[in-house]
Amino acid sequence: MNVKEYIESGVLTSFVLGELNSAQSMEVMNLAKQFPEIKQEIGDLEKSLENAAFEAAIEPPAFARENILATFKENTPGVSTSKQAEILKISYKKSYRSIAAAAAILLIGSLFANGYLFNKLDHKEKLIASLLSDKGALANTVKKQEVTLSALQSPGVKLVQMAGTKNQPSAAANVFWNSKTGEILIDAYALNSSDLEKGYQYQLWAIVDGKPVNAGLFDGDHKKGKMKVLVLTNGGKMPSAFAVTIEKIGGVESPTMEKMILLGASS
Amino acid sequence: MANTQIIPEAMLVVQLQEKRESAFAYLYDKYSGALYGVIKRNISEETQSTDILQDVFVKIFKNIDNYNAEAGSLFTWMMNIARNASIDFLRSKANHNDQKNRTIEDTAHYLDKNHQVELNINTIDLKKLLDRLPESQAEALAYVYFKGYTQKETSELLDIPLGTIKTRVRLGINSLKEYYKVSQ
Numbered sequence: 001m002n003v004k005e006y007i008e009s010g011v012l013t014s015f016v017l018g019e020l021n022s023a024q025s026m027e028v029m030n031l032a033k034q035f036p037e038i039k040q041e042i043g044d045l046e047k048s049l050e051n052a053a054f055e056a057a058i059e060p061p062a063f064a065r066e067n068i069l070a071t072f073k074e075n076t077p078g079v080s081t082s083k084q085a086e087i088l089k090i091s092y093k094k095s096y097r098s099i100a101a102a103a104a105i106l107l108i109g110s111l112f113a114n115g116y117l118f119n120k121l122d123h124k125e126k127l128i129a130s131l132l133s134d135k136g137a138l139a140n141t142v143k144k145q146e147v148t149l150s151a152l153q154s155p156g157v158k159l160v161q162m163a164g165t166k167n168q169p170s171a172a173a174n175v176f177w178n179s180k181t182g183e184i185l186i187d188a189y190a191l192n193s194s195d196l197e198k199g200y201q202y203q204l205w206a207i208v209d210g211k212p213v214n215a216g217l218f219d220g221d222h223k224k225g226k227m228k229v230l231v232l233t234n235g236g237k238m239p240s241a242f243a244v245t246i247e248k249i250g251g252v253e254s255p256t257m258e259k260m261i262l263l264g265a266s267s
Numbered sequence: 268m269a270n271t272q273i274i275p276e277a278m279l280v281v282q283l284q285e286k287r288e289s290a291f292a293y294l295y296d297k298y299s300g301a302l303y304g305v306i307k308r309n310i311s312e313e314t315q316s317t318d319i320l321q322d323v324f325v326k327i328f329k330n331i332d333n334y335n336a337e338a339g340s341l342f343t344w345m346m347n348i349a350r351n352a353s354i355d356f357l358r359s360k361a362n363h364n365d366q367k368n369r370t371i372e373d374t375a376h377y378l379d380k381n382h383q384v385e386l387n388i389n390t391i392d393l394k395k396l397l398d399r400l401p402e403s404q405a406e407a408l409a410y411v412y413f414k415g416y417t418q419k420e421t422s423e424l425l426d427i428p429l430g431t432i433k434t435r436v437r438l439g440i441n442s443l444k445e446y447y448k449v450s451q
Binding site for chain 2 (some may be wrong): 116
């Protein structure tokens with residue numbers, strides 16, 4: 001999409017002026033999430049018009065403020081208390097009918113209050129849910145770092161950093177190779193399975209004596225702090241390098257070199 | 268320049284949604300002038316213009332739960348309510364008067380199709396603001412933003428193609444952006 005053309009089409013002006021229907025507005029909102037330039041332009045348009053409106057401001061008469069704030073109090077359950085207080089003053093001598101009426105009013109009042117409190121509760125619950133999800137994300141990060149740390153601290157473990165090849169320069173991953181157990185921990189922090197075509201997986205290769213040895217398959221879902229443990233069965237000989245290729249699910253016996261996206265020498 | 272924000276907008280919205288009176292009073296004190304500026308320029312009679320201002324604030328606090336920050340700033344949302352309320356009022360008044368005799372004043376407000384009546388008297392004090400823009404942009408922006416017509420209605424009223432109006436409005440806002448140095 002050509003963002004510049006889109007901005008110059010005037011659709012954002014119509015959006016800010018409230019002239020778009022809800023489907024068109026939704027589209028603009030989605031694009032604003034994807035393209036920072038669009039979001040920026042909307043903000044600029046709004047701010048320019050807001051500045052103009054403030055410059056053109058006219059102070060309303062003082063009585064308007066009182067009326068409007070009074071209307072706010074009347075329309076807001078929970079703010080006004082005088083009516084409920086009056087109901088409590090009803091004497092015992094009044095007929096059952098008026099007590100019933102008072103009870104009904106109290107009930108209605110309480111229904112409004114319930115609605116109000118429910119909204120408030122709902123709002124707080126959403127806040128708690130979002131805080132919990134933040135907490136979960138943090139816990140995952142910590143857990144991942146603990147795993148990395150313990151891997152690094154184990155004796156005989158070597159870290160090999162792999163960098164993206166020209167096929168996928170943004171790719172990156174770390175390999176922790178345990179020479180004693182042959183275990184390989186792969187932390188594919190910059191790989192994403194959604195980048196993969198359907199039916200494909202990542203395959204890790206250890207280069208031993210100049211030959212690629214299959215070190216196992218993994219998918220790219222490691223962004224959320226999961227790390228995959230693979231086992232290399234080559235008798236503990238230190239590989240000179242590690243590499244990752246993209247292969248059909250299930251893997252292949254020898255790597256497709258054109259599909260190599262990561263390579264790192266173990267120096 | 269706009270007031271510096273004392274309460275961050277997102278926080279103000281939460282307080283408004285909780286129906287806090289203090290938040291509402293703050294909202295009124297901060298924004299009523301800017302909203303009233305648009306209303307008053309369309310509806311000069313004070314009882315009517317303050318009634319509309321009241322309607323606008325009632326709409327704001329009744330609908331604050333529906334306000335969605337993704338769809339624009341709080342001010343844009345409120346301003347669109349004020350612009351719509353003003354033009355709706357003028358329309359219903361014009362319709363009402365159609366059944367009687369349309370007064371000269373209303374005609375100037377609502378149906379200057381031949382564009383012989385220049386921007387009405389209440390827009391004159393916008394002159395300083397709009398003088399910064401080329402005349403055609405100032406006119407388009409006055410109709411679309413300060414009078415609250417849609418771009419399509421403006422195109423019909425002024426008998427200028429819709430695409431031209433849209434371009435003028437966009438360039439007009441861009442000129443304001445330059446003037447206020449909004450992006451920096």
